[in-house]
Amino acid sequence: MFEAGHLYGGAGIYKRFPVRASIAVVGIPIISVTDTVGVGPGTTTSYADAVGLGKDTVTYSTTQTDLDNPGEDANIGAQGTIYGLDAGKVVTVSTRDDLELKARVSGSSTAGVSLTLLINTAASAGGTTISDADVGTSDMTGGVVWCTKGNNIGLARPIVTHNSAADFVTTVPFPRAIAVGDEFLFVPYNVFGTGASAIDGHGNIQATSNIAEADGSIATGTGGAVMVTQLELNGRADTFVRFMLADHILKVITS
C-alpha cells in the first residue's frame, strides 16, 4: 500500500511508535493492540485503532540489548512520544488520519494475482447484463464492473444484482449493447454506499495475505473498516483502490 496523499492536502506527518510485534513488510496499516507494549501490523481483516501506514520494518524483541551495540543507539525522548526510543525498537508511521492509502487490487487472497477477467457469454442488447460463470459466488453487489474490450470500453457501472456464478446486472445500462466476447473486470468496492446489504462497497477492504494489497476476490462489505475514496480502474494487473482508514486513533473513540 502507498501514501497517495491527504484528503485535505498538505504535508505528511511521520511519528515513531514502539512495537509489540515484528513488522516485516513496508506499506501496511499499523494498529494499536490490546496491550501497552506497542503497536503492531494490521491483519487481513482488521485495521481497528490504526495509527497509520508503516514506512519501515522492525524486529520485535524483549531481549535486553545494550545501547553500545550497533543499531541500538537512543534518541531519548525526541520522537514525539513519552518514551525514550532506541532505533531498533520503533517503526515509522505516516500518521495523519486523513491519509489516503492506495492499494493494488489483487485477484485473490495472494498479492500479485491478476483480476478475474469476464468474457461475456450472452448478448445483452439493453446493455445491462454481463454473463460469465467467472462472476463467481462471492457477492459483488455494491461493487463496480467496467468494460475493457468491446463497445463500452472504458465505461463502468455499479453492480446492482449478482446472480451467483451466472451474471452481473446493472440498473443504468451501458450506452451500447453488450456483445458476446466483450471483456469486463470487476472489484468489490465503490465510492459510495451506506454499509447496508448490497450497498456495502464503500466501507470495507480485505487485505491480501501479506497485507500489502487489496483482495478483490472477496464479497463486498468484507474486511477492515475503511472509506473508499477513489477507484483507479485500469487493467487486470494495474487497478488500484484508494481509501482512508475509518477506525483511526486520531479519528474515533472506540472505548
Added chain:
Amino acid sequence: MMDAFIPKYARLGEGFSKRDKLAAQEVKPLHGGKRAAGPAAWLSDLIELRKVVILCSFCRAKFNPRQFGYRRVFVPDATGKSDGYTVNGTCDWCKGETANLSGGTAFQPEELYKLSSIDPQEQRRNARLKAKSLGTWQFLQKRKYENV
C-alpha cells in the same frame, strides 16, 4: 621595493599547500565516530537499520541521501500547499519539530521506497504514455473536454 613575508595560515587563502587545500575540500563523514547517543549515532543507526530519516530544512543540507542509498519521500498534495516533498515530524539530527523549522523532509531507503511511496516520475511517465496511446476518438473526446 619591499619584500613581504607572509607566514603560513596568516591570511585566509594564502600560504596554504596543495595538500591543505585538498583537505579543506574533503567531504567530512556524517558520522564523526562518536557513538554516545549523540545525533550522529542515532542517525547512523537509522541508516544501518534502513529506517526512514526525517530532517528539518537546516539539517537536511548535512545529509547526502545518495551516499546511503536513500531518496526523498514524495506524497502528492492536491492543494499545492506543499511541493509534495514536505514531511513533518521530529528532526533526527537536531530534535526540533520540523513544522517550526521551515518544514521537514523524509528520506526512505531506495529498496523500500516503491513499497509504500509514489514515484512522481513514474506517474508522469505513465500519464504521458497513456496520452500517447489514445485512439483518435478518445483523443478528440479528451481535447473536447479540455477545451470546455
